[in-house]
Amino acid sequence: MQSLEPITSSGDKPPLTNTSLANTSHRGTFVKAHGRIKSVFHEHDIDGSGILDMEETLGALSAVVGSKVTFAQVSTLLKEFDKDGNGEIDMSEFVMMVSMLEESLKEEGDDLATKMSTAVAMSKAATDNLLKEISTKIYPFRDILCIKGELTPPNPNEVHHDTDDDFKPAFAPSDMRCLAIVSHNEMKAAMKQFVIANKNILKKFRLTGTNSTMTMLREVFKGDCAIVFGPSCQSGPLGGDAELVALMCSGRLGGMIFFQDPMSSHPHQADIDCLSRQALVHNTMMVNTPCSAYMMMHTLRSALEGEGKPDLIPSFFFSLQSPAVTAYKAAQKKVIESHSNNVV
Numbered sequence: 523m524q525s526l527e528p529i530t531s532s533g534d535k536p537p538l539t540n541t542s543l544a545n546t547s548h549r550g551t552f553v554k555a556h557g558r559i560k561s562v563f564h565e566h567d568i569d570g571s572g573i574l575d576m577e578e579t580l581g582a583l584s585a586v587v588g589s590k591v592t593f594a595q596v597s598t599l600l601k602e603f604d605k606d607g608n609g610e611i612d613m614s615e616f617v618m619m620v621s622m623l624e625e626s627l628k629e630e631g632d633d634l635a636t637k638m639s640t641a642v643a644m645s646k647a648a649t650d651n652l653l654k655e656i657s658t659k660i661y662p663f664r665d666i667l668c669i670k671g672e673l674t675p676p677n678p679n680e681v682h683h684d685t686d687d688d689f690k691p692a693f694a695p696s697d698m699r700c701l702a703i704v705s706h707n708e709m710k711a712a713m714k715q716f717v718i719a720n721k722n723i724l725k726k727f728r729l730t731g732t733n734s735t736m737t738m739l740r741e742v743f744k745g746d747c748a749i750v751f752g753p754s755c756q757s758g759p760l761g762g763d764a765e766l767v768a769l770m771c772s773g774r775l776g777g778m779i780f781f782q783d784p785m786s787s788h789p790h791q792a793d794i795d796c797l798s799r800q801a802l803v804h805n806t807m808m809v810n811t812p813c814s815a816y817m818m819m820h821t822l823r824s825a826l827e828g829e830g831k832p833d834l835i836p837s838f839f840f841s842l843q844s845p846a847v848t849a850y851k852a853a854q855k856k857v858i859e860s861h862s863n864n865v866v
Contacts, residue, residue: 599642603616695750707786733758767800
């Protein structure tokens with residue numbers, strides 16, 4: 523395989539400045555650089571392990587820059603680009619490392635060690651910019667996601683919030699099975715915030731749930747004549763979770779957003795376990811954390827917008843089952859046949 527051509531300096535671009543560092547972005551870098559860089563990775567992956575050890579990385583980087591690289595210089599890069607800290611470089615780490623190094627090598631002046639330090643600085647700046655972009659967009663959900671550390675307050679003009687972005691769904695609530703909303707103990711306040719933040723998506727479904735959560739839903743959607751409620755179940759300890767299991771087994775429940783309180787004991791833990799297990803058996807959409815629910819909202823929106831993509835939410839239209847159920851039924855059939863054959 524051919525290695526990359528040695529990279530030389532170019533006078534076409536201005537010197538790297540703090541401004542250009544600030545504008546550095548990882549976005550699209552991996553896709554653009556992967557096909558071009560992977561050949562040098564494979565050429566120096568001597569043992570075919572799919573990773574480069576220190577010696578192999580040294581050889582690969584020497585090929586990239588067109589001159590001998592030292593172990594100290596490689597160590598400088600590994601501190602930034604060896605993301606899992608195992609002392610080795612995998613393909614994705616190598617692609618990002620080389621792409622950043624290439625950018626620094628395009629600048630005139632400075633020795634190789636300085637350019638490597640610049641590549642590290644560019645990577646750090648790109649990561650900081652990405653995290654800042656993400657934190658700005660999820661800032662409205664900070665109390666639901668509870669991210670450790672500070673989030674960047676957004677520009678009010680850039681905030682995207684579901685309550686400001688309603689849409690007409692491709693399917694009526696009556697076309698789909700129910701969406702259950704359930705929350706326990708200290709998760710009830712978080713669930714209310716979540717519902718308010720995503721009300722324009724959630725109200726496109728026929729909503730069901732246990733007693734206190736249904737009370738909250740009726741409060742949040744009070745005055746909205748378009749909202750459709752399904753069955754209102756008992757409180758969880760009084761059998762509400764078991765009622766949801768019955769809805770699921772009878773083909774009336776398409777999915778659940780289920781905020782369990784992991785810090786409290788529950789008198790109806792057996793019912794909770796049964797509900798979770800039956801969701802596995804019936805291959806039903808169930809998200810158990812605010813983070814997974816936040817991500818699921820984008821899938822639900824994609825499934826309902828425009829002409830709709832119902833294939834993204836099959837459990838709201840079809841009765842499904844776990845692949846393990848087929849094997850279980852086959853085993854049960856053999857057991858029944860065996861007993862039948864033994865009857866005198």
